[in-house]
Amino acid sequence: MNLSNINLISFGFFEKYFLEQLAEAVEREFTCTLKIKDGHIDLSEYYDPARRQYNGNKLLMHIDSLGTPPTDKSLGLFSVDLFIPILTFIFGQAYLGGRSGIASLYRFSNIHYGMPEDKQLILDRFKKEVTHELGHTFGLIHCHSLSCVMRSSTYVEDIDQKSQLLCSACRTALGME
Amino acid sequence: MARKISILIVDDEESVRDSLYSWFIEDGYRVECAENARKALTIFESDHFDIVLADIKMPGMDGLEMLRRIKACKSDSIVIVMTAFATVDTAVKALKDGAFDYITKPFDPDDLTHLIRNATKQISLSDENEALKTKVITLENVEDLIGNSQAMKNVLSEVESVAQTNASVIITGESGTGKELVARAIHANSQRKFFPFVSVHCGALTESLLESELFGHEKGAFTGAMYNRKGRFEMADSGSIFLDEIATISNKMQVELLRVLESKTFIRVGGNKEIFSDFRVICATNKDLKSMVEKGDFREDLFYRLNVMNIHIPPLRERKSDIPLLVDYFIKKHCHSMNKPPVAIDPTALKRMQDFNFPGNIRELENMIERAIVVGDGKKISLKDLPLEKTIISNSAESLDDFEQAFILQILTKYAWNISRTARALKVDRVTLYNKIKKYDLKPTDQQ
Numbered sequence: 056m057n058l059s060n061i062n063l064i065s066f067g068f069f070e071k072y073f074l075e076q077l078a079e080a081v082e083r084e085f086t087c088t089l090k091i092k093d094g095h096i097d098l099s100e101y102y103d104p105a106r107r108q109y110n111g112n113k114l115l116m117h118i119d120s121l122g123t124p125p126t127d128k129s130l131g132l133f134s135v136d137l138f139i140p141i142l143t144f145i146f147g148q149a150y151l152g153g154r155s156g157i158a159s160l161y162r163f164s165n166i167h168y169g170m171p172e173d174k175q176l177i178l179d180r181f182k183k184e185v186t187h188e189l190g191h192t193f194g195l196i197h198c199h200s201l202s203c204v205m206r207s208s209t210y211v212e213d214i215d216q217k218s219q220l221l222c223s224a225c226r227t228a229l230g231m232e
Numbered sequence: 233m234a235r236k237i238s239i240l241i242v243d244d245e246e247s248v249r250d251s252l253y254s255w256f257i258e259d260g261y262r263v264e265c266a267e268n269a270r271k272a273l274t275i276f277e278s279d280h281f282d283i284v285l286a287d288i289k290m291p292g293m294d295g296l297e298m299l300r301r302i303k304a305c306k307s308d309s310i311v312i313v314m315t316a317f318a319t320v321d322t323a324v325k326a327l328k329d330g331a332f333d334y335i336t337k338p339f340d341p342d343d344l345t346h347l348i349r350n351a352t353k354q355i356s357l358s359d360e361n362e363a364l365k366t367k368v369i370t371l372e373n374v375e376d377l378i379g380n381s382q383a384m385k386n387v388l389s390e391v392e393s394v395a396q397t398n399a400s401v402i403i404t405g406e407s408g409t410g411k412e413l414v415a416r417a418i419h420a421n422s423q424r425k426f427f428p429f430v431s432v433h434c435g436a437l438t439e440s441l442l443e444s445e446l447f448g449h450e451k452g453a454f455t456g457a458m459y460n461r462k463g464r465f466e467m468a469d470s471g472s473i474f475l476d477e478i479a480t481i482s483n484k485m486q487v488e489l490l491r492v493l494e495s496k497t498f499i500r501v502g503g504n505k506e507i508f509s510d511f512r513v514i515c516a517t518n519k520d521l522k523s524m525v526e527k528g529d530f531r532e533d534l535f536y537r538l539n540v541m542n543i544h545i546p547p548l549r550e551r552k553s554d555i556p557l558l559v560d561y562f563i564k565k566h567c568h569s570m571n572k573p574p575v576a577i578d579p580t581a582l583k584r585m586q587d588f589n590f591p592g593n594i595r596e597l598e599n600m601i602e603r604a605i606v607v608g609d610g611k612k613i614s615l616k617d618l619p620l621e622k623t624i625i626s627n628s629a630e631s632l633d634d635f636e637q638a639f640i641l642q643i644l645t646k647y648a649w650n651i652s653r654t655a656r657a658l659k660v661d662r663v664t665l666y667n668k669i670k671k672y673d674l675k676p677t678d679q680q
Binding site: 112138139140141142143144145148150151191196197207209210 | 245247248250251252254255257258259260337338339340341342344345
């Protein structure tokens with residue numbers, strides 16, 4: 056693995072402590088230099104009134120158009136409900152082996168599942184999702200290891216089952232072991 | 233290791249194709265996309281895909297028509313149809329046409345994951361099934377048909393060419409030569425291999441029992457017939473029926489058999505409903521059926537109906553070079569079944585076995601080895617463990633001439649057809665021995 060930077064670009068309000076914790080986890084996992092940036096876009100352009108959600112494909116294309124150098128990775132952080140035309144929702148997505156990805160914490164809040172709010176749980180879930188999408192940008196596909204962060208997750212309980220870490224096989228694939 | 237599953241996505245919407253492509257690629261599948269049904273069919277013809285995920289509503293050829301064409305060309309393909317306009321009618325239509333499942337756009341990610349997981353499970357089962365079938369075929373092919381002699385190679389080559397046809401076969405050969413094994417090998421190499429191989433020993437049954445055995449019976453057909461019973465012909469449907477000792481069946485049964493072979497239909501004993509069964513007949517006999525036909529003991533029409541193909545299995549004395557292989561095979565087989573470590577065989581004992589005529593053929597050889605393993609010291613089979621002396625003369629000898637012929641042949645074999653040594657051993661002069669050889673038309677077997 057040979058890169059200079061990972062950029063986490065936040066769109067919308069994220070607490071400073073939250074972003075710092077997130078950055079620390081990602082930095083530790085990919086052993087890289089990490090920058091947190093503020094992003095500015097009019098999200099209403101990406102809103103689909105029929106679905107009452109935000110178009111993940113268009114947002115990903117926007118992140119990709121920001122001119123990230125080929126050796127760097129940029130990941131947009133959102134707090135809105137994302138969809139792509141074929142799926143009812145997504146937690147995030149990325150270009151496999153590309154330089155861009157997106158992730159949203161919208162569906163990580165327990166409030167959406169009729170349970171009391173748990174900020175630490177949201178942070179843990181988001182760390183895993185961000186690491187997962189960045190893993191895709193490094194060319195990693197879904198992993199079958201139960202605890203690997205690259206395991207496919209289609210609902211939040213799936214995310215809770217896995218760890219925040221890449222398994223040994225995925226680390227080896229990235230040349231980190 | 234499981235192979236990589238391939239998926240073909242067919243949808244006229246680019247965003248759908250791209251999204252699904254990314255989704256499946258991230259899951260490690262091999263993925264290709266087509267924007268319409270025609271292009272998909274072209275790709276499908278030139279490449280193998282395990283799963284086709286196709287939209288129903290597409291300009292030009294729709295997904296349902298494409299589904300029908302894919303199923304017509306490769307019936308075991310897994311096709312999942314998707315549509316934004318879900319109606320029960322289209323779903324039912326797609327499923328009736330052979331779709332694996334149906335999904336409505338947009339999908340819940342979890343539903344899509346489950347759907348693909350179910351499809352891949354089916355593919356794995358199907359792959360496993362194929363692998364097991366191949367394994368079974370391989371096992372059937374090698375089972376018990378041992379021999380490297382030219383005579384045995386000829387038999388195996390005949391089995392191979394006969395197996396692929398549907399023709400009736402008569403297997404001839406002395407008792408104990410392995411006629412049933414050859415019949416099983418024919419079945420195992422035929423297109424009927426995944427259907428039953430039903431064996432009937434005609435010689436062991438009386439006429440009425442054989443009739444009931446072959447055709448089955450209805451409840452109350454005779455005293456003791458308390459339930460309906462399927463006959464062997466019915467059980468052999470789509471497979472093969474092996475009629476051993478066919479020469480022993482009565483004239484009445486010969487007529488019945490001829491009728492069944494011609495029409496493939498029969499009526500159970502005590503029944504009135506005609507039953508059809510698609511079976512292949514393989515017969516065996518140790519008698520000379522042709523001379524029985526000449527004598528009027530076997531129906532000529534039935535003989536010609538059965539004798540479409542003929543395979544003759546040579547007696548063991550005519551392929552003595554196979555004895556070491558057979559001995560080795562039976563030692564391993566019986567030591568394994570008795571849970572003993574494999575034993576060796578003394579070279580002298582093996583040599584004596586090769587000199588022996590084995591009137592009971594391979595069955596006798598096998599029994600001899602089995603007995604030797606039981607009575608032997610558990611390490612090596614020696615001459616004393618083999619009952620060769622007691623049966624030194626063929627037990628098929630029925631006259632003094634037979635006895636003399638077998639005895640002279642045995643001594644000739646013992647001395648490797650050295651006339652002087654054989655004459656000395658028999659205490660006759662060489663001229664007398666030559667006259668006896670000429671009289672009985674004795675010839676060295678393939679060992680000499």
